[in-house]
Amino acid sequence: METLARAAFEALPEEFRALCPGVIVHVEDFPDDETLTEMDCASEFDLLGLFRGIGLAQAGDIATGQMPNQIWLYRRPLLDYWAEHEETLGHLVTHVLVHEIGHHFGLSDGDMEAIEARADT
Template sequence: MSTPTDWAGLRAPSLAEIEALADAAFAALPEEFRHLCAGVRIHVDDFPDEETLTEMDCATEFDLLGLFRGVGLAQSGEVATGQMPNAVWLYRRPLLDYWAEHDESLGHLVTHVLVHEIGHHFGLSDDDMAEIEAAADAITDG
C-alpha cells in the first residue's frame, strides 16, 4: 500500500506524457492493424474545442475522451483534394478525470480510447476492437 509521501511529489501527466502513452499503446497494437493505420495522426489536447463540443452535443468539456476525424475506410474510396488527413484526438483532462473515477491504469484507458477511435476508421465492431485491445494488453502486460 502506498503512503501519502509516495504521492506528495506526483503531478498529473502532461500533454507530452499522454502522447507518449498513446505512442506506446499504438506500438503495442497488432502489426497488421498498425499497418492499416498508415497516415492516421494522433493528437493530444487538454480539451475538445468549442466547435467539437457543439457538434458532438456535449454537455461539458469532460464528456469526450477521444475523437476520430476524417473519412473512415468503411465509407471512403478516394481521398478528396483538400481533405484533412485522418486523425485521432485524445483529450487529456477528460481522460484524467475518467481515470480518477475508475479502477484501471491510465495506460489501459489510453489504449482503450485509442483502439476505439481508430476502430471507427475501420468500421470495426465492438467485439473486433475488444480483441485488438486484448492483444495490445497482452504485449504491454506481459
C-alpha cells in the same frame, strides 16, 4: 499522455498498424467549443477521444484537399475519468485510442460495443 498513446499504438498488431498510414494522433487538454456543440456534450469532460475523417470502409479514392484521418485524445477528461476508476491510465488511453482507430476502420460505436460484449463472454 503522448508517450502512453505512442506505446498503445506500437503495441497493436502490425496488421492493424499497417492500416493506419497517415493517421494523426493529437493530444489536447479539452475538445474545442465547436466539437463540444457538434457532439452534444453537456460538459468539456464528456468526451475522452474523437475520430475525424473518412473510415477505411467508406474511403475509396482520396479526394484532393481531403484532410488526413485524425484522432484526438483529451488529456483532462481522460485524467478525470482515470481518477474515478480502477483501471490504469495506460489501459484507459489504449482503450480510447483503439476505439477511435475502430472508427478509422469504419466501425460504429454500436459495432464496437458488440465486439467488446462478445470479447467479455
